[in-house]
Amino acid sequence: MxxxxxxxxxxGTARTLVFDVPGWPGHLAGQHVDVRLTAPDGYAAQxxxxxxxxxxxxxxxxxxxDGEVSPYLTDVLGVGDPVEIRxxxxxxxxxxxxxxxxxxxxxGGSGIAPLMAMVRARRLAGSGTRFRxxxxxxxxxxxxxxxxLRRPEPGLDVTHVYTRAxxxxxxxxPGRLTVDDLGDGPPDRDCxxxxxxxxxxxxxxxxxxxxxDPRRIKTERFG
Amino acid sequence: MxxxxxxxxxxxxxxxxxxxxxxxLTEDFPVLSAGPTPRIPEEEWEFTVTxxxxxxxxxxxxxxxxxxxxxxxxxxxxxxxWSKLGTxxxxxxxxxxxxxxxxxxxxxxxxxxxxxxxxxxxxxxLDGKAWIVYRYGGEELAPEHGGPVRLLVPHLYFWKSAKWxxxxxxxxxxxxxxxxxxxxxxxxxxxxxxRYQGD
Numbered sequence: 576m577x578x579x580x581x582x583x584x585x586x587g588t589a590r591t592l593v594f595d596v597p598g599w600p601g602h603l604a605g606q607h608v609d610v611r612l613t614a615p616d617g618y619a620a621q622x623x624x625x626x627x628x629x630x631x632x633x634x635x636x637x638x639x640x641d642g643e644v645s646p647y648l649t650d651v652l653g654v655g656d657p658v659e660i661r662x663x664x665x666x667x668x669x670x671x672x673x674x675x676x677x678x679x680x681x682x683g684g685s686g687i688a689p690l691m692a693m694v695r696a697r698r699l700a701g702s703g704t705r706f707r708x709x710x711x712x713x714x715x716x717x718x719x720x721x722x723x724l725r726r727p728e729p730g731l732d733v734t735h736v737y738t739r740a741x742x743x744x745x746x747x748x749p750g751r752l753t754v755d756d757l758g759d760g761p762p763d764r765d766c767x768x769x770x771x772x773x774x775x776x777x778x779x780x781x782x783x784x785x786x787x788d789p790r791r792i793k794t795e796r797f798g
Numbered sequence: 799m800x801x802x803x804x805x806x807x808x809x810x811x812x813x814x815x816x817x818x819x820x821x822x823l824t825e826d827f828p829v830l831s832a833g834p835t836p837r838i839p840e841e842e843w844e845f846t847v848t849x850x851x852x853x854x855x856x857x858x859x860x861x862x863x864x865x866x867x868x869x870x871x872x873x874x875x876x877x878x879x880w881s882k883l884g885t886x887x888x889x890x891x892x893x894x895x896x897x898x899x900x901x902x903x904x905x906x907x908x909x910x911x912x913x914x915x916x917x918x919x920x921x922x923x924l925d926g927k928a929w930i931v932y933r934y935g936g937e938e939l940a941p942e943h944g945g946p947v948r949l950l951v952p953h954l955y956f957w958k959s960a961k962w963x964x965x966x967x968x969x970x971x972x973x974x975x976x977x978x979x980x981x982x983x984x985x986x987x988x989x990x991x992x993r994y995q996g997d
Contacts, residue, residue: 576801613800618808621820623878643809643822651805659800664994666980667832772829776942779834789834790913796829
């Protein structure tokens with residue numbers, strides 16, 4: 576059983592929830608949990624959410640207007656309230672700190688959550704692995720973890736791609752992710768792509784077209 | 799019953815449809831896969847059944863299309879919690895494909911183009927319970943849904959219905975596949991909510 580310990584507002588529609596979970600066994604960056612909500616009459620609903628931090632049980636939940644679980648988590652659940660959490664789950668879409676090869680992270684919208692866990696795991700471990708994060712959102716106001724991603728960090732290169740509206744003077748006109756947004760790094764990197772299905776399909780196809788090894792492209796899709 | 803979440807009432811389904819525990823209904827067709835979508839031209843596609851003695855049986859795309867097909871309408875259940883009702887497929891029953899395959903094996907390890915694998919008891923592929931399908935909703939099966947050919951085993955969680963089907967190894971001993979070695983349940987019965995190891 577988890578208890579909500581603190582929350583942070585990420586955007587107008589997304590909230591980060593930090594839970595205290597007695598006996599939590601720890602997890603790897605990229606893993607997820609199942610959240611189960613139970614009504615007083617026993618009716619239950621459950622959904623999966625990626626863990627967005629490597630050290631604490633932290634979830635960033637994007638409110639889906641007609642959703643059943645996310646509006647409760649973003650608007651109703653209060654500090655101290657209990658929630659049933661199961662996990663960690665998933666052993667494939669994970670990054671382990673170490674002297675591995677360069678890493679390319681490609682996030683679409685709230686697909687940033689598990690990739691942020693990897694960015695934070697790298698920092699926490701003092702890893703020298705070079706990371707490049709390409710993060711696509713509709714507008715600058717949709718960026719999760721905006722302050723944290725703005726802070727310079729050696730070996731971490733962050734590129735924002737805006738699809739609807741960019742800040743004034745932004746060098747790239749708003750539009751969908753293109754192969755040019757991926758930079759010119761070598762194709763022998765480990766790639767993690769997370770976001771809505773169409774986004775992941777097209778990003779993964781771009782990586783293949785650029786000669787990346789399909790076995791080193793890990794994907795996670797939602798919606 | 800779990801811990802009650804204060805202020806949670808949920809959104810009950812209006813229909814009387816019975817879903818497996820923990821599932822919710824979806825109308826669209828989510829895509830879930832662990833890597834990029836493989837694109838296999840039909841003329842290069844080939845399906846192999848290999849028995850425990852090493853004997854191989856092969857079918858090309860043309861040979862598959864020449865086999866008698868069925869049009870199962872089935873409900874499907876994904877371990878990520880969505881269920882989709884009344885999906886329409888066209889394909890060949892595994893009973894047809896395995897009819898002339900001599901085997902004493904009890905297990906099957908299914909493999910895909912792209913390297914994915916999943917395991918299941920052989921009996922779960924027989925007796926009208928499984929098909930290899932190449933059409934969905936009256937259309938060619940799209941690559942992101944496993945085209946040109948995927949497995950369809952609707953009575954188990956959908957990760958057992960391997961996309962981009964390439965072959966089946968018949969084995970005398972169980973050999974866990976991709977998700978099964980990553981913490982997911984070995985069998986995956988949605989009605990018993992066998993999501994993860996230990997369920």
